[in-house]
Amino acid sequence: DTEVTQTPKHLVMGMTNKKSLKCEQHMGHRAMYWYKQKAKKPPELMFVYSYEKLSINESVPSRFSPECPNSSLLNLHLHALQPEDSALYLCASSFGTGIQPQHFGDGTRLSIL
Amino acid sequence: DQQVKQNSPSLRVQEGRISILNCDYTNSMFDYFLWYKKYPAEGPTFLISISSIKDKNEDGRFTVFLNKSAKHLSLHIVPSQPGDSAVYFCAASAPQGGKLIFGQGTELSVKP
Numbered sequence: 001d002t003e004v005t006q007t008p009k010h011l012v013m014g015m016t017n018k019k020s021l022k023c024e025q026h027m028g029h030r031a032m033y034w035y036k037q038k039a040k041k042p043p044e045l046m047f048v049y050s051y052e053k054l055s056i057n058e059s060v061p062s063r064f065s066p067e068c069p070n071s072s073l074l075n076l077h078l079h080a081l082q083p084e085d086s087a088l089y090l091c092a093s094s095f096g097t098g099i100q101p102q103h104f105g106d107g108t109r110l111s112i113l
Numbered sequence: 114d115q116q117v118k119q120n121s122p123s124l125r126v127q128e129g130r131i132s133i134l135n136c137d138y139t140n141s142m143f144d145y146f147l148w149y150k151k152y153p154a155e156g157p158t159f160l161i162s163i164s165s166i167k168d169k170n171e172d173g174r175f176t177v178f179l180n181k182s183a184k185h186l187s188l189h190i191v192p193s194q195p196g197d198s199a200v201y202f203c204a205a206s207a208p209q210g211g212k213l214i215f216g217q218g219t220e221l222s223v224k225p
Binding site: 004006031033041044050056058090092096097098099102103105106 | 157159210213
């Protein structure tokens with residue numbers, strides 16, 4: 001059982017839609033992350049939030065907009081996505097951004113039509 | 114430029130034997146290394162980690178070895194069990210920031 005919960009598990013959207021991915025953890029972690037994973041590839045970091053502030057943006061296109069409303073929640077707002085954005089989106093959390101393991105949710109499988 | 118490499122895409126091992134998964138890295142600034150296991154349709158599950166001040170860390174059937182001079186780490190699973198069959202990723206991070214860089218993964222298959 002994962003302690004990082006992601007919703008929805010699957011999402012299909014058109015290129016003009018606006019949708020949001022949600023992530024929640026109740027482990028008291030103060031760092032949260034978004035990763036993108038394409039088929040047969042490793043996860044790639046998109047964003048890091050530390051103490052609810054954005055600390056790393058890996059040059060992600062503005063059609064992806066992260067938000068951290070509080071220390072337990074992390075959202076990823078999606079707008080005007082492209083077919084190549086279809087992937088598994090993984091959320092992770094850790095106590096801090098130093099020598100701490102990151103714990104992952106099961107991801108949202110996103111398909112762009 | 115791949116900073117973390119797992120050169121074996123797959124590994125087949127007999128149940129009860131040792132599984133050895135290997136990982137090489139190029140960035141000498143990396144100071145923390147982790148192994149994750151991933152089943153299909155699930156997120157990566159943290160297995161074991163090691164900081165650069167150590168050369169070995171053990172947790173039950175899992176042991177990670179770090180050779181800093183060779184920029185190489187390995188994961189040993191003893192004894193291997195069919196439930197260990199999964200994709201294993203090694204990952205590394207540099208001081209501060211929290212960015213994990215993953216290898217390409219090795220698919221382990223443990224046969225009865």
